[in-house]
Amino acid sequence: MMWPSVALLAFVTLQRLGELVLARRNTAALLARGAREVAPEHYPAMVALHAGCIIGLWLLAPGRSVGLFWFLVFMGLQALRLWVLATLKERWTTRIIILPGAPLVTSGPYRFLRHPNYAIVVGEIAALPLAFGLPLYALVFSLLNAFVLLIRMRAENTALESAMILK
Structure with missing residues (x-):
């Protein structure tokens, strides 16, 4: 039966596309209020990672x-x-x-993490491929994600710390 896997993939794809629209709108509004983007050089790698993960699942998971x-x-x-x-x-x-x-x-989940x-x-990134019975896929994309997140979290923490110092 193919429809449950296709329905889940369609849900995730539409969710991510909607999030990109929301993110673009929020980014434009924040920049208009005087915000600044920090460390944009890693962003294409992050987008490629997430897009590649979803595209790969569309190739491997239907059915x-x-x-x-x-x-x-x-x-x-x-x-x-x-x-x-x-919360945000x-x-x-x-x-x-x-x-x-x-x-x-x-507030919200930021009270805890x-x-x-x-x-x-x-x-x-681990659970979605595992839902389709693709543990190696989950491992590979989890490792790639860890690498990108390490870069991103360092940049974000540095930016947040400097913003707190400048307050």
Whole structure:
């Protein structure tokens, strides 16, 4: 039966495309308010990684059964993703954007983790391929994601620390 795998892939694809639209709108609004982007050089690699992961799943996963456990893990992560989006509101973006004078967000999931969205993405990149029974795929993209996240988190932490010093 092909439709469950295709439905899940379509959901993820449409979700990511919607997030890109939201991120672009939020980024433009933040920049118009005087924000600045930090460390944009890693962004193309991050986009390529995420796009490559989804494209690869479209090539490998249609027609595969969807494992209930990993599907539920993935959907639980989607609820957490919505919590992050609702907490950050117009400050959520896919780029590292620093708005001078804006306080650090410390509510919602940010009470528990400094970078909850990154923790969610780590889980998603593993859980989605595992839902399709693709453990090697999950491992490869998890390792690639770890490399990109290491670069991104260093840049973001440095930017946040300098923004706090400049306040």
